[in-house]
Amino acid sequence: MTNHWIDLKNADAILAIGCNPAENHPISFKWIEEALDKGAKLIAVDPRFTRTASKADVYAQLRPGTDIAFLGGLINYALQKGMFHEEYVREYTNAAFIVNDSYDFQDGMFNSFDEKEKSYDPKSWGYALDASGNPRRDPSLKDPKCVFQLMKKHYSRYDVDKVCSITGTRKEDFLKVAEAYCATGRAGKAGTILYAMGITQSTHGSQNVRATALLQLLLGNIGIAGGGVNALRGESNVQGSTDYGLLFHLLPGYLKSPEFDNVDLKAYKEKWTPKTKDAKSANWWGNTPKYITSLLKGWYGDNATAENDFCYDYLPKRSGNYGYVKILEKMGKGGIEGLVCMGMNPAVGGPDSGKAREALGKLKWLVTADLWETETSIFWKRPGVDPKQIQTEVFMLPAASSVEKEGSISNSGRWTQWRYAAIKPIADSRSDLWILDQFHKRVKNLYATKGGVFPEPITRLAWNYGNGEEADVHLVAREINGYFTKDTTIKDKDKTLEFKKGDQVPMFKYLQDDGSTVSGCWIYCGSFTNEGNQMARRDQSDPTGLGMYPKWAWAWPVNRRIIYNRASVKPNGEPFDPTRKVIAWDPLEKKWKGDVPDGPWPPMTDAKEGKYPFIMVPEGHGRLYALDLKDGPFPEHYEPMESPALNNLSKVQNNPVVAVPKNVSSDTKKFPYVGTTYRVTEHWQAGAMTRSLPWLVELVPDMFVEISETLARHKGIVNGDTVTVTTERGSISAKALVTSRLKPFEVEGKHIEQVGMPWHFGYAGMATGDSGNVLTPSVGCANTGIPEFKAFLCNIEKGGKRA
Amino acid sequence: MAISRRKFLQGGALAAAGVALAGKPAEANADAPDLRTKGLQKTTTICPFCSVGCGLIVHTKGGKVVNTEGDPDHPINRGSLCPKGSALFQIANNERRLQKVMYRAPGSDRFEEKSWDWALDRIATLMKDTRDRTFKKTEVNPKDNKTYVVNRTEGMALFGGAGLDNEECYLWTKFARSMGVAQLEHQARL
Numbered sequence: 001m002t003n004h005w006i007d008l009k010n011a012d013a014i015l016a017i018g019c020n021p022a023e024n025h026p027i028s029f030k031w032i033e034e035a036l037d038k039g040a041k042l043i044a045v046d047p048r049f050t051r052t053a054s055k056a057d058v059y060a061q062l063r064p065g066t067d068i069a070f071l072g073g074l075i076n077y078a079l080q081k082g083m084f085h086e087e088y089v090r091e092y093t094n095a096a097f098i099v100n101d102s103y104d105f106q107d108g109m110f111n112s113f114d115e116k117e118k119s120y121d122p123k124s125w126g127y128a129l130d131a132s133g134n135p136r137r138d139p140s141l142k143d144p145k146c147v148f149q150l151m152k153k154h155y156s157r158y159d160v161d162k163v164c165s166i167t168g169t170r171k172e173d174f175l176k177v178a179e180a181y182c183a184t185g186r187a188g189k190a191g192t193i194l195y196a197m198g199i200t201q202s203t204h205g206s207q208n209v210r211a212t213a214l215l216q217l218l219l220g221n222i223g224i225a226g227g228g229v230n231a232l233r234g235e236s237n238v239q240g241s242t243d244y245g246l247l248f249h250l251l252p253g254y255l256k257s258p259e260f261d262n263v264d265l266k267a268y269k270e271k272w273t274p275k276t277k278d279a280k281s282a283n284w285w286g287n288t289p290k291y292i293t294s295l296l297k298g299w300y301g302d303n304a305t306a307e308n309d310f311c312y313d314y315l316p317k318r319s320g321n322y323g324y325v326k327i328l329e330k331m332g333k334g335g336i337e338g339l340v341c342m343g344m345n346p347a348v349g350g351p352d353s354g355k356a357r358e359a360l361g362k363l364k365w366l367v368t369a370d371l372w373e374t375e376t377s378i379f380w381k382r383p384g385v386d387p388k389q390i391q392t393e394v395f396m397l398p399a400a401s402s403v404e405k406e407g408s409i410s411n412s413g414r415w416t417q418w419r420y421a422a423i424k425p426i427a428d429s430r431s432d433l434w435i436l437d438q439f440h441k442r443v444k445n446l447y448a449t450k451g452g453v454f455p456e457p458i459t460r461l462a463w464n465y466g467n468g469e470e471a472d473v474h475l476v477a478r479e480i481n482g483y484f485t486k487d488t489t490i491k492d493k494d495k496t497l498e499f500k501k502g503d504q505v506p507m508f509k510y511l512q513d514d515g516s517t518v519s520g521c522w523i524y525c526g527s528f529t530n531e532g533n534q535m536a537r538r539d540q541s542d543p544t545g546l547g548m549y550p551k552w553a554w555a556w557p558v559n560r561r562i563i564y565n566r567a568s569v570k571p572n573g574e575p576f577d578p579t580r581k582v583i584a585w586d587p588l589e590k591k592w593k594g595d596v597p598d599g600p601w602p603p604m605t606d607a608k609e610g611k612y613p614f615i616m617v618p619e620g621h622g623r624l625y626a627l628d629l630k631d632g633p634f635p636e637h638y639e640p641m642e643s644p645a646l647n648n649l650s651k652v653q654n655n656p657v658v659a660v661p662k663n664v665s666s667d668t669k670k671f672p673y674v675g676t677t678y679r680v681t682e683h684w685q686a687g688a689m690t691r692s693l694p695w696l697v698e699l700v701p702d703m704f705v706e707i708s709e710t711l712a713r714h715k716g717i718v719n720g721d722t723v724t725v726t727t728e729r730g731s732i733s734a735k736a737l738v739t740s741r742l743k744p745f746e747v748e749g750k751h752i753e754q755v756g757m758p759w760h761f762g763y764a765g766m767a768t769g770d771s772g773n774v775l776t777p778s779v780g781c782a783n784t785g786i787p788e789f790k791a792f793l794c795n796i797e798k799g800g801k802r803a
Numbered sequence: 804m805a806i807s808r809r810k811f812l813q814g815g816a817l818a819a820a821g822v823a824l825a826g827k828p829a830e831a832n833a834d835a836p837d838l839r840t841k842g843l844q845k846t847t848t849i850c851p852f853c854s855v856g857c858g859l860i861v862h863t864k865g866g867k868v869v870n871t872e873g874d875p876d877h878p879i880n881r882g883s884l885c886p887k888g889s890a891l892f893q894i895a896n897n898e899r900r901l902q903k904v905m906y907r908a909p910g911s912d913r914f915e916e917k918s919w920d921w922a923l924d925r926i927a928t929l930m931k932d933t934r935d936r937t938f939k940k941t942e943v944n945p946k947d948n949k950t951y952v953v954n955r956t957e958g959m960a961l962f963g964g965a966g967l968d969n970e971e972c973y974l975w976t977k978f979a980r981s982m983g984v985a986q987l988e989h990q991a992r993l
Contacts, residue, residue: 005855005856005879006878006879024853025853025854025855026855026885026886027855027857027879027880027883027884027885027888028855030879030880030881030883201993232854233854234853234854234965234990235852235853235854235965235966235990236849236850236851236852236853236854236856236965236966237854237965237966237967237968237969237972238854238965238989238990238991239854240967240968240969240972241964241965241967241972241989241990241991242991243969243972244969244972244973244975244976245976246963246964246972246975246976246987246988246989246991247987247988247989247991247992248985248986248987248988251976251980252973252976257980257985260942260944260951260953261944261951263951263952299977299980299981313952313954314954314980314981315954315980316953316954316955316956316980316983316984316985317951317952317953317954317955317985318953318955318985319942319944319951319953322985322986322988323988323992324962324988324992324993325992327960327986327988331960335957335958336958336959336960336986337933337936337937337958337959338929338930338933338958338959338960339959339960339961339962340959340960340961340962340963341962341963341964342961342962342963342964342967342971342975343963343964343965343966343967344962344963344964344965344989344990346962349990349993350993351993364929364933365926365929365933367926369963370901371894371900371901372899372900372901373899373901380907381912387910387911387912388910388912389910390909390910391909391910392909393906393907393908393909393929394906394907394914395904395905395906395922395925395926396901396904396905396906396907396914397901397904397922398900398901398902398903398904399901401851401894401895401900402848402849402851402894402966402968403846403848403861403868403871403891403894403895404895405968407968407969407970407971408968408969408970409849409856409968409969410969411849411854411855411856411879412854412855412856413856415856416969417849417856417858419847419848419849419968420846420847420848421846422844422846422848422861422863422868422895423863423866423867423868423895424866426895426900426902427900427901427902427903428902428903428904428919429900429901429902430919431971432964432967432968432971432975433968433970433971433974436971436974436975436978437974438919438923439923439926439927439930439978440974440978440981442923442924442926442927443927443930443931443982445927446927446928446931447931450931452931452934452935453934453935453938453940454938454940454954454983457954457980457981457982457983458981458982461977461981471974473968473970476970476973476974477969477970479973480969480970480973520973520977521973524969538847538876540876540878542878547878549878552878681885681886681887682886682887683887684852684853684887685990689851689852689894689966690852690887690890692897692899693890693893693894693897694893695886695889695890695893696886696887696890696893699886765899766899784992785992786992786993787993789993
């Protein structure tokens with residue numbers, strides 16, 4: 001989230017698209033309702049009439065996978081009706097930037113597509129530069145090659161009738177959404193977009209997210225109270241686990257993991273440190289060398305020196321894509337010997353889970369650490385298989401629960417909060433921290449005593465977390481924050497700061513690229529300082545009245561509660577909205593007041609030191625036009641891989657840079673209905689954490705499949721019947737739930753029915769049932785690889801194996 | 804899956820009372836919660852389910868969790884909880900929780916109990932064997948025919964975890980990369 005949960009109360013309009021907070025983030029509704037009590041409008045856009053929709057002022061139905069058509073329609077509406085925040089767009093976005101002559105878009109395709117490689121060359125979409133190397137700009141926004149005009153042209157094709165013919169939305173509903181939401185496109189009005197997996201789980205998921213960002217930039221809704229692009233994340237610490245880089249392409253703090261041709265630290269820095277020639281651009285990623293060096297110092301300690309490239313050589317280098325789906329593919333072919341799952345359940349949680357279960361049987365060894373038996377840990381005795389045929393050696397380790405250990409987690413609003421151990425781990429269970437500490441120490445001991453292949457990355461690793469029974473979590477937290485490795489003097493403008501060896505680094509602007517600082521995750525620098533553990537704070541003061549609670553826990557970065565907040569003020573530092581001041585420049589004291597600003601510099605109009613607000617991109621301006629996505633600079637509508645309809649906007653049916661896998665079928669004779677998956681309040685994700693809790697099991701005891709009244713009549717199905725749902729991947733049986741929450745879509749004059757289901761169930765635990773993900777396709781987003789769980793084709797028949 | 808109401812009510816009366824109190828300041832409640840929790844140890848925690856980050860109070864006695872309830876001082880949830888958050892009590896008190904390290908030998912049809920020491924030594928050996936067997940020091944890039952140092956363990960993958968604490972995530976990624984494992988992924992990719 002750019003903003004945070006309590007900030008929802010500050011919105012005038014809340015657009016929930018591809019998420020269902022009333023169901024999946026129930027307590028968020030406390031703050032949505034506070035906004036509604038003050039007169040805000042809640043807009044729900046979803047294939048199903050959800051619990052959120054039931055509380056909304058406006059509900060619009062859209063067919064799964066057509067979000068870009070819908071959002072593109074809103075972008076066009078705002079542009080055509082002049083309902084956008086002109087000053088914001090001109091000053092803070094790249095609307096005025098002029099694009100290379102080579103940019104082109106014709107009938108669904110951008111320029112530079114390579115048919116053989118199925119890829120574009122994003123360099124061909126760059127800005128046109130002036131003589132000094134800066135992007136050329138036209139502040140009048142009239143140049144036909146400026147982003148604003150290209151965007152206007154691109155989305156002029158997304159007129160209301162065209163959009164509704166694609167999305168299946170009723171025209172009057174679409175218009176109600178457009179009027180209510182685009183009304184926030186001026187100073188003094190705040191609109192927030194909430195999204196979740198309905199947006200990301202798509203072959204064009206990143207472009208779905210971009211479409212929300214485009215709309216928000218156009219309406220001037222980023223950086224302000226009650227605004228933002230807010231991803232409602234699913235797990236209690238999925239924000240933290242992402243921050244710490246548990247993904248193949250990342251290191252902690254969103255540093256990129258090295259690629260094979262980043263041959264040394266110099267080459268790595270060269271590749272991943274963006275440059276600008278514009279003095280007004282803060283270009284924060286220009287600090288990459290400080291962050292990667294401080295990370296390597298944290299990992300290799302005194303062994304990491306300038307002479308040996310801070311042990312950069314020890315890091316594995318990637319050559320290609322090792323995303324979840326790719327790893328499962330490789331595992332299925334026997335390419336992986338060993339797998340460790342720390343609280344993850346691929347037998348239920350990933351797409352095409354029948355294939356995933358088979359792939360687990362190709363492993364030589366499997367380790368799971370969890371609170372419960374999971375479908376993954378007992379895959380070798382799952383229904384329908386003979387354990388004797390499965391040669392995988394399996395270790396099922398009992399893990400401690402969250403109340404049996406101490407540490408921090410980061411919520412969706414980036415608040416990092418400390419938890420305490422209420423009791424010791426039950427029975428023989430142990431914290432994951434203890435387990436990981438043991439993994440390292442025992443492997444290291446083997447290499448130290450027996451030798452082996454390239455042991456140094458393990459034997460020379462800095463692992464100094466005390467001599468207790470488990471790693472001291474405070475020492476880990478201190479290393480993450482970072483400390484000085486020697487006495488250091490830093491000049492910060494007119495101040496001279498003296499730090500002693502071992503002092504905690506107070507904030508990341510003091511991190512260095514010469515080895516004098518350690519920081520395990522630069523964005524968390526400031527979380528554990530000499531003043532103590534900031535994440536454990538419980539001060540309830542709210543000086544701005546906006547609900548930022550600056551002394552409650554700690555938020556990355558630098559305890560900033562609303563990021564990009566320099567865009568909430570005019571170029572001279574005065575808030576756009578004087579009633580909801582996130583930050584404001586005090587010209588007498590020459591400082592910012594309110595939230596921690598996005599950088600200390602004076603307002604943008606300050607000729608000497610002023611900076612643009614979007615500090616994480618080298619041009620300093622929010623990107624209406626993207627330069628680095630694989631599938632184009634503007635989000636463009638394509639159909640999901642399995643779709644009941646032809647693309648009504650261009651000849652290009654699917655995202656052209658996504659390869660179509662074998663077990664995907666758009667044969668609507670075999671699979672006439674749109675399938676989609678979702679969650680319920682009473683269960684959680686793959687179900688291990690809830691399907692063994694009697695209270696929750698009593699509330700939702702069974703797997704079900706939800707269908708409309710019309711489809712039920714057509715198929716002769718009544719509520720509670722056992723039904724079988726089939727896709728190209730497999731079939732499942734479940735109880736039918738016939739509701740009026742699902743309605744067919746009108747697509748090209750035909751009624752298209754939908755079949756919805758939760759994905760929480762499996763064969764382990766107290767409440768069991770078939771897994772929705774047996775049905776879902778393992779094809780993912782062009783940029784992230786996140787699979788298209790939300791839109792596939794299926795059939796449904798009465799009857800099935802579960803009576 | 805069916806469960807009797809009788810079983811449902813067993814063992815959770817205190818925590819169920821916590822649900823009923825949600826959203827009200829403790830002092831104002833007719834249940835006299837001061838008395839209800841008198842003599843109990845109290846710690847705060849954050850809910851382990853969704854990402855809203857609601858606060859809870861955990862009451863313990865004699866090393867057992869005897870009650871969990873919403874933290875009325877927490878600015879996000881102000882004491883209220885959803886059904887999952889309200890059920891935290893049953894994570895700490897649950898006969899289905901794993902008690903021991905369990906091991907399943909290749910081709911076996913059952914788990915057997917093992918000690919931590921035995922299992923961790925065996926796991927460390929398997930990890931080392933896989934690493935030594937599948938470690939790729941260099942590779943030739945087919946596009947330019949040049950040899951690059953990649954220092955990568957090809958035969959091992961690590962999954963998880965959005966349910967780990969930050970400090971655990973940090974040690975997880977540090978351990979993974981030190982082992983040469985590039986194939987580290989978790990729920991954020993799904």
